[in-house]
Amino acid sequence: MASAAEHLASSLSLANFQKATELKKRLWFTLGGLILFRLLSFVPVPGIDPAAMQALYQTQSGGILDVFNTFSGGALERFSIVALGVMPYITASIVVQLGGTLYEPWKALKKEGESGRKKLNQYTRYLTVAITLVQGYLAVRGLESQGANQGIQAVVQPGLLFELAGTVSLVGGTLFLMWIGEQITSRGIGNGVSLIIMAGIIARLPLGLGQLLEGSRTGSLSAVLVVGVIALSAVLILFICFMERAQRRVLIQYPKRQTVRGMQQERSHLPIKINTAGVIPPIFASSLLLMPLTVLNWAGNRATAEGGASDWLITITTYLQNGSPAYLALYGIGIAFFTFFYTAVQFNSEETAENLKRHGGFIPGIRPGKATEEYFDYLLNRITVVGASYLVLICLIPEILTAQAGLSIALGGTGLLIVVNVTMDTVSQVQSHLIAHQYGDLIKKAKLKTTPRRR
Structure with missing residues (x-):
């Protein structure tokens, strides 16, 4: 057993990686999908002057637009x-997951297994189209208003033809990205x-980093500030790696069973990660916060172009700018809420307790069934x-520091958390x-050794 483990550990090398043809295909597929995404980010919507668009964005940069621009890779x-x-796809996923917890027909679909999951995925796609239509139309109309307001x-x-072509292009681009992500998840490596x-x-x-230097x-x-930011980033990366690996191991015991060594008590551990929700809460919180703020931003620019925005609209957009106390408070609350929500979705206490009871397992000192739940x-x-506090600190502290120093949002804690976690x-x-591939090789070698020779 020890020799097999040593062979398996030593096999995770470059030479054995070259033999894993299936893994290489998946990696190349994933890389191709990401390269395609980056190429599409340089294809402008029909009817856009790229040079004028760059100049216009420079006049509007800062605040919530930089956050949105970061998540889209500069698109x-x-x-x-x-x-x-x-x-839009992430926002639709949030709504469908909330519906699967609160809406009885969708809760029933979740219990149907694979068929129910396919129906919920279909609902997510339909909702993605609806959300993208609204956001795309507002973005196109807002761009026309911004140009008139800024003199660029x-x-x-401008006109109806551009609004129609622009909205259709944005909807098609988002749906194509959604398809690429699903294909990477199923045929590549990682979550697309x-x-x-x-x-x-x-x-x-x-x-x-260039702006910093x-x-x-x-x-x-x-x-001192530059060195401090770089050092803080390194410390945060180490802290994120530590917290993502941290877990609470719950001891599980099973009834004594007869083995070749006599009656023995079987024991195992149920690992529960400190951050069970992963990177989903910051992404969900950003998505839900970005959607209304983007609408307010476009509406404010359009109202200004048409003769002046309302005082309450200007006040809201000012208070909710990125780095403001109101934005940070809403962002932190959203992260904490989605941490608890997504953890409850991922870990079903009732189902886990029922499975343990069915297989005869129990936690020492805890009765099976309801008490275990x-x-x-x-x-x-x-x-x-602990997990929610960790996510809030990781996301907010760098955001506060970078906002005070006037640095790029790309160096913020949310982006760092997403990059490290993913x-x-x-x-x-x-x-x-790689391990599955090596196990396959070990099984083949074992079969070859035990096959009797023909005389």
């Missing part, structure tokens, strides 16, 4: 066909939608408090594929 500032990114004509020929978001963030990181060179930022709820609530998840899946 928003070019107003490409994928300017909305996968955020980014739209070559998360990888697309990560690719967008990574694409903006060189720009943020340029600020140090020109003297607008002190060298209550114990899991109690334990999960305490763990989730990278760790993808690497874990790669290791799982």
Whole structure:
């Protein structure tokens, strides 16, 4: 057993990676999908003047637009066909998951297994189309208003034809990204939608780092601040890696069973991660916060172009700018809420307790059944408090520091959390594929050794 484990551990090398043809195909497919996403981010919506659009975005940059631009990998500032990114799909997923918890017909669908899951996925796609239509139309109309207000004509020929072509292009781009993400999930490595978001963030990181170093060179930022930001990023990466690996192992015992060594007590552990929800809460919170703020931003610009925005609209958009106390408070509350919500969705205490009871397992000192379920709820609530606090701190503290220093949002905690978390998840899946491949080789060798020779 020990020799097999040693062989398996030593087999995760470059030479054995070359033999894993299925894994290489999956990696190439994933890389191709991400490259296609980056190429699409440079394809502008029909009727857009790229140079004028770049100049117009510079006058509007800052605040919530930078957040949206970061998640789309810079597609928003070019107003490409994928300017909305996968955020409409994520918003639709939030609504469907909430419905699957609160709406009885959808709760019944969740219990139907694979067929119910396919129906819910179909509802998610339909809702994605509806959300993208609304956001796309508002974005196109807002762009026309911004151009008129700023004196920069980014739209070559404003009017109904441009609004129709622009809305259709944005809807098509988002749906195509959704399809790419699903294909990467099923035929590639990792979660496709998360990888697309990560690719967008990574694409903006060189720009943020360049701004940091340029600020140090020109003297607008002190060298101590630059070194502090880099050191803080390194510490945060280590802290994220530690917390993502942290887990509470619950001891599970089974009745004594007869083995070759006599009656023995079987024991195992049920691992519960400190951050069971993963990277989903920050993404969900960003998506829900970005949608109304984007609408308010476009509406404010349009109202200003048409003769002046209302005082309450200007006040709301000012108070909810990125880095403001109201924005940070809403963002933190959203992260905490979705941490508890998604953890409850991922870990079903009632189902877990029922499965343990069915297989004869129990927690020492806890009665099987209802008492075990209550114990899991109690334990999960305490763990989730730690996980939610960790996510809020990771996302908000760097946001506050970077906002105060006037740095790029790409260096914020949310982007760092997404990049590190998705990278760790993808690497874990790669290791799982390699281990499965090596187990297959060991089984083949064992069969060859035990096959009797023909005389």
